[in-house]
Amino acid sequence: MAIKDAKKLGPQDFIWDYFCRGPQDSMIARVRAASAVGFSGVGMHLGAWIKLSENPVQIEELEQVLDECGIALANIETLRGWASPSAPSEKCLSQENMVWEIAKRFQCRYVQVIGDYTGTIEEAAEGFGSLCDRASEYGLLVGLEPVPEMTNIKDFSVAIEIIERADRENGGICFDSWHLTRSTNQIADIRRIPEGKIFATQWNDGPLQKTFDDYYTDTLSTRVPPGKGEFQLVAMMKTILEIDCQAPIGLEIPSTDLWAMPIESAAELGMKGMRELLAKAKTS
Numbered sequence: 001m002a003i004k005d006a007k008k009l010g011p012q013d014f015i016w017d018y019f020c021r022g023p024q025d026s027m028i029a030r031v032r033a034a035s036a037v038g039f040s041g042v043g044m045h046l047g048a049w050i051k052l053s054e055n056p057v058q059i060e061e062l063e064q065v066l067d068e069c070g071i072a073l074a075n076i077e078t079l080r081g082w083a084s085p086s087a088p089s090e091k092c093l094s095q096e097n098m099v100w101e102i103a104k105r106f107q108c109r110y111v112q113v114i115g116d117y118t119g120t121i122e123e124a125a126e127g128f129g130s131l132c133d134r135a136s137e138y139g140l141l142v143g144l145e146p147v148p149e150m151t152n153i154k155d156f157s158v159a160i161e162i163i164e165r166a167d168r169e170n171g172g173i174c175f176d177s178w179h180l181t182r183s184t185n186q187i188a189d190i191r192r193i194p195e196g197k198i199f200a201t202q203w204n205d206g207p208l209q210k211t212f213d214d215y216y217t218d219t220l221s222t223r224v225p226p227g228k229g230e231f232q233l234v235a236m237m238k239t240i241l242e243i244d245c246q247a248p249i250g251l252e253i254p255s256t257d258l259w260a261m262p263i264e265s266a267a268e269l270g271m272k273g274m275r276e277l278l279a280k281a282k283t284s
Contacts, residue, residue: 003063004040006072006109007139009248013040015074016251017202019220023047024257025031025094028058031065033267041074041248044100056248059105066106074248076102077112078145081252083127083162085119096134110141110200110201112174115151117162124153125165131173132168143174143199147185149215155183163197173238176252178206181231182215190239198245202252203237206230211264220254225273237281249274 009015016034027048036043052058063207066073068154076099076213081092099111113131117124132142134217144163153162156173163171175198204223208230212218226233251270 003066004070004072006041006074006107009040009074012274013248015041015248015250017043017178017250018045018103019252019254026172033263035069035071036265037267037271041072043075044073045077046095049098073106073108073109074147076108079113082131083117083124085123100138103140110143112143112145114145114147115153116155121161125162128162129166129168132171136170141170141199143172145176146176147179155266156189172197174200176202177231177233177236178204187235187239201247203252204253205231205233221256223253223255225253225269226277227273233277234280234284237277241281264279
């Protein structure tokens with residue numbers, strides 16, 4: 001079996017994104033657990049790559065396991081500091097070099113970026129467009145994810161303006177059911193995204209009201225598998241299907257409870273919830 005081609009992943013494929021587990025779990029363990037329940041790909045955080053790079057043998061082992069399981073290293077996250085008025089920050093450029101290295105080695109499809117932006121919205125678009133140009137040299141799609149409270153790209157209206165002003169073929173949007181719910185909670189916002197510009201989806205569920213006042217703590221500890229919370233997930237998924245979104249189906253379920261259970265169980269619960277959500281959206 002060969003490593004799955006990440007660039008060919010589409011709406012029939014499931015991706016187990018990095019924050020479905022805590023940083024204590026190795027990439028190899030993630031690949032095996034994801035493969036066992038039917039995921040086509042996994043995501044990697046730059047922090048995990050730094051750890052792997054300290055022992056290059058582990059990178060070779062990851063390649064072997066991806067090949068053995070026949071799934072892709074699809075997504076890379078997360079870049080910040082690209083949207084400054086003059087040039088990317090030194091930290092961003094350092095992170096970019098890691099992204100390019102990962103993309104070149106594993107033929108990934110996508111890199112995720114978030115704010116803040118500084119300066120004007122026009123300057124943010126210029127920075128985003130410049131990043132897209134650099135990413136295109138490695139065949140990468142760039143997905144801008146709105147994150148309320150933690151960034152000033154707080155909802156789809158801001159993110160859409162940036163990608164439209166940048167006007168790059170490989171520049172688009174990441175849809176995350178959590179951040180939509182915590183920002184406007186308006187299903188109609190999904191239809192405002194330009195056609196074909198949703199490059200990644202990240203599905204999860206949760207309570208309508210925050211458990212923790214701090215957004216960072218709340219978003220990284222209280223999510224639950226699809227169907228186990230109070231979000232408008234069926235309506236969201238129906239809309240995603242109606243607009244013929246061609247992005248893979250990603251799961252991102254940061255959860256203190258899920259991180260504490262065996263990795264195989266967490267993968268299985270996420271996949272079960274996602275398949276049930278799809279079935280409900282297609283029949284309701």
